[in-house]
Amino acid sequence: MTSLTRRSILALAGAGALAACTSRPPVPGDSGRARIDREVDDALNELYATVPGATELAAQAKGILIIPNIRKIGLIASGAYGEGALMIGPAKVDYYSISAAGIGLTIGATAFNQALFFMTEQALQDFRVSDGWELGVDAAVAFQKDGAAAGVTSTQINRPIIEVVFGQRGLIADASLAGAKYSRIVR
Template sequence: MTSLTRRGFLAVGGVALAACTSRTPEDAAERRQALNAEIEAARQQLLGIRGAPELIAAAQGVLIIPNVRQVGFFASGAYGEGALFIGPAIVEYYSLSLASVGFTFGAAAYNQALFFMTSQALQDFRLADGWQLGAGVQVVGGEDGVSAGVTTTRINRPIQELVFGQRGLIADASFAGAKYNRIVR
């Protein structure tokens, strides 16, 4: 019988943890395919909104994040994953993480599109750390919703935001911080 040293224990534990958290290439391909299907469905819905095709044509790039899910009770959080299009091609994948504090009650899901109207705004977004500070109001009931707000992104850069496809029930009047992170899919 051999004694188990700390180093041996950590090695066995590390291998066990890696085995539990590793994903096969097939899992990654399936997740990317499912995400691409969600992005395409949101893009088709976006094309049906009056004025959106003109924004897409004028933009240097469009970030589409489908199915952003938000839940809150005074404070709230939201998360979603999507893709950055330059022309008709997906060039990068991004995640959106949002936290807010204020008057928030309920849960909702929505799609978000960011239109980068200048090449400088697109370059700044791709190189920046992604934080956005904002204040806004959102009311969603069923599939109809209204959102309004001013963010530092809108004030400082020529970036337009469109929130569409809202569903759920949430009332939100809060200060929020959002972070967009590049992810590998």
Template sequence: MPASPFAKPRAATRRAALAALFGALCLAAPASAEDAEVIDIKVRKALEQLFATVPGSQDLYAKAKGALVMPDIIKGGFVVGGAYGEGALLVADATAGYYSFGAASFGFQAGVQSTKQALFFMTDAALDGFRDAKGWSIGADAEVTFPGDGVNLGLDSTTARSPIVAFIFGEDGLMAGASIEGGKYTRVER
């Protein structure tokens, strides 16, 4: 039986997609991992920015059992994209571990963007579930609430009952069509 005329184009398309994905991930990955002291400084500055720009976030942080702060996630891509960043888990306002965030995506997207993330674990069970996981993903491992712009966090009943509340802030650059769902948080040694 003769080979399908579509076999070569499909294989070439797969190779091109894999090459584009690899390139996007290289673009998003840092040249070298930062040391613990640098990450800690960036985490504190990111928290200061969050508290200054999102009303009620400081009170929510004070009530949280722990907070994962990712001060610099770089996303980039064109159709195929990637994202990478490193941050710290804070428990009782002290560093309790370092984590990386990585994601790959395919679909409508274009550009390069830097963002910050803060995930507040509001219950012991949510924090323990995150810490016990070998790799943790929003949407797959936990339901997360993303308050909209202008939400008064102290009065919002949905936010108050959520086990995990997440913020994406400090966006710099332009990226159309990408999200953090499906990204994976993994503990790293620093």
């Protein structure tokens, strides 16, 4: 078997795994905004049901960015993309995308959900007025690993931004979003 054939098989396997990561087929005639709204609501329900402390954290947050179904695929070089909504209280006030690209040891495909809890007015304002915002080192991270739910602890709540990654599907050797860029989109 040549290396080109091996690469082709890995690429097909990755594409198949990514296709298997989708949560549901698209609805005919569904607008982009309606699709994002529906997926955000589903992801928010999953977050509250699976991550201990998420409901309490949401009650304290000034805003929450929910990005459901972030898809990441890679074979040495990797890319990730997803679209979601910024919620202030129960209202979806803006729509955002996340995109990331990287080079390194990444093999496979995955999909997952991300929630960013903005715990201070300043953190929320900085996010809303920036163009091409990146998650900084001031963020605390909680994620589910191997099917076990990671909770949000009180030591993380003192951070201005808390990132929660949940609902992973698929298989990938690297699920980081280092260098991811968040951009406002019109829907």
